[in-house]
Amino acid sequence: QVQLVESGGGVVQPGRSLRLSCAASGFTFSSYGMHWVRQAPGKGLEWVAVISYDGSNKYYADSVKGRFTISRDNSKNTLYLQMNSLRAEDTAVYYCAKGLRFLEWLRDAFDIWGQGTMVTVSS
Amino acid sequence: QTVVTQEPSFTVSPGGTVTLTCGLSSGSVSTSYYPSWYQQTPGQAPRTLIYSTNTRSSGVPDRFSGSILGNKAALTITGAQADDESDYYCVLYMGSGNWVFGGGAKLTVL
Numbered sequence: 001q002v003q004l005v006e007s008g009g010g011v012v013q014p015g016r017s018l019r020l021s022c023a024a025s026g027f028t029f030s031s032y033g034m035h036w037v038r039q040a041p042g043k044g045l046e047w048v049a050v051i052s053y054d055g056s057n058k059y060y061a062d063s064v065k066g067r068f069t070i071s072r073d074n075s076k077n078t079l080y081l082q083m084n085s086l087r088a089e090d091t092a093v094y095y096c097a098k099g100l101r102f103l104e105w106l107r108d109a110f111d112i113w114g115q116g117t118m119v120t121v122s123s
Numbered sequence: 124q125t126v127v128t129q130e131p132s133f134t135v136s137p138g139g140t141v142t143l144t145c146g147l148s149s150g151s152v153s154t155s156y157y158p159s160w161y162q163q164t165p166g167q168a169p170r171t172l173i174y175s176t177n178t179r180s181s182g183v184p185d186r187f188s189g190s191i192l193g194n195k196a197a198l199t200i201t202g203a204q205a206d207d208e209s210d211y212y213c214v215l216y217m218g219s220g221n222w223v224f225g226g227g228a229k230l231t232v233l
Contacts (some may be wrong), residue, residue: 050220108157109171113168
């Protein structure tokens, strides 16, 4: 079945970097856009970034633009989120989510979600 | 900056009907925003319920339905059950590769 498994979370000091991974299985990874969505403790969901199915298009929320980079390796069925210059307000559970539409990524919805990985930014 | 608005909480009786809405701080929601809805219980990942305004995701019971009501997107739960007690989030596609979540609505079935 379709599965997404995030990894790479942990505790990191402000200003440092962390890279999250999302391993995909059960579907043709290279045919779907992929997203990162986060949720701060006790708060709502916040969209973070999207990457097109071929990796040629990437967009970010204003809150992470210039600090975070989304990427993918279609040969490894893996999505990444490189997070630099981390701040306390980046503390959250980070979910990867599969886009809904085949070979589409704009105007898309989120389909399948991973279980999330916790990132804590603290000194 | 446009904010996506949701009423923070609702209470519905078992078997009852409830409608959650999703609006904009400025302007009206239309199908062009491709509204979608997600259910989340504490400690769990979100689950996709509705996309493109009114299309149910695979496996979602037909007592969940989506629509546009007036100037807002709406999620209606008909015949509410105890396990519908969750947080519900709407998302709007704002264009230019940008999605924005509403603040979420907590549904109590009581």
